[in-house]
Amino acid sequence: MLSPEQKLFLRLTAAAATKSGHIFPEFAACEAALESTYGKSLIAREGNNLFGTKQHTHPIYGNLSLPTREFLHGGWTVVNAEWVKYPDTASCFADRMATLKRLSSVYPHYKAALEAGSGVTYVYEVSKTWSTDPNRANKVLDVYDEMAGDWNATA
Numbered sequence: 588m589l590s591p592e593q594k595l596f597l598r599l600t601a602a603a604a605t606k607s608g609h610i611f612p613e614f615a616a617c618e619a620a621l622e623s624t625y626g627k628s629l630i631a632r633e634g635n636n637l638f639g640t641k642q643h644t645h646p647i648y649g650n651l652s653l654p655t656r657e658f659l660h661g662g663w664t665v666v667n668a669e670w671v672k673y674p675d676t677a678s679c680f681a682d683r684m685a686t687l688k689r690l691s692s693v694y695p696h697y698k699a700a701l702e703a704g705s706g707v708t709y710v711y712e713v714s715k716t717w718s719t720d721p722n723r724a725n726k727v728l729d730v731y732d733e734m735a736g737d738w739n740a741t742a
Contacts, residue, residue, distance in 0.1 A: 589733050596625045597734050600637065600676060607680035613738055614706035615680060617730040618713075621723070629653060634672035637679050638717075640686065642669040648678065658719040687713065706731070 589597075597616045604612035604619075619637035623630070630636045634651045642650050651670040656663050673679040691698035700712035707728060714724035 589730075589737075593620065593625045594734065594737050596620060597730075598738060600626075600680075601738065603676040604680045607677045607684065609680050609684055610701065611703075611706040611709045612680075613734075614710050614727070614731060615683070617727045617734065618710065619676075619679075620730050621727050622718075630670050634670060635676050635679050636670055636673055637676060638683055640671045640679070640683065642671050643686075646671070647682070648673050658721065 597613075597620055600619045601612045601616035604615040609615045619626075622628075622639050623637045626632070626637070630639065630651060630653060636651070639655065648671050651672045652667065653670060654665050655668050657666055659666075671679075671682065673682065687697045687701055691701055694716045696712045696715040697717075700709045703709035703712055710727045710731075711724045714727065717723070720726070
């Protein structure tokens with residue numbers, strides 16, 4: 588069950604995603620919740636990085652160097668990585684969409700996500716390449732289902 592604080596995080600991040608032009612802002616907010624532990628992860632707190640976006644080849648924003656857990660070769664392992672440090676959450680969402688578009692010719696799942704007819708399809712497609720967690724899509728959709736009709740609530 589989502590706490591009031593988690594619901595507020597989801598509403599605020601959905602608003603930031605909408606502001607940035609994300610095609611499925613509520614689903615993107617659920618992705619952000621999962622990826623950033625509802626904004627509590629160090630990378631989210633220190634860098635407004637809600638998706639675990641690693642630094643680009645040609646950096647646009649600042650940089651954070653932190654360890655991460657990756658599901659590699661059938662198991663979880665800790666590796667160090669360079670992460671993007673964003674000035675605000677709207678920039679994070681805008682860069683996420685730009686990244687998906689830029690890499691859609693390289694990763695067919697990104698292309699399919701951008702062309703998805705529903706948020707559910709978007710999450711399944713983007714999760715095939717975005718994350719090393721094989722259960723990511725189902726986890727994101729569980730958050731979405733828990734939020735249910737609370738997207739426009741004021742409390």
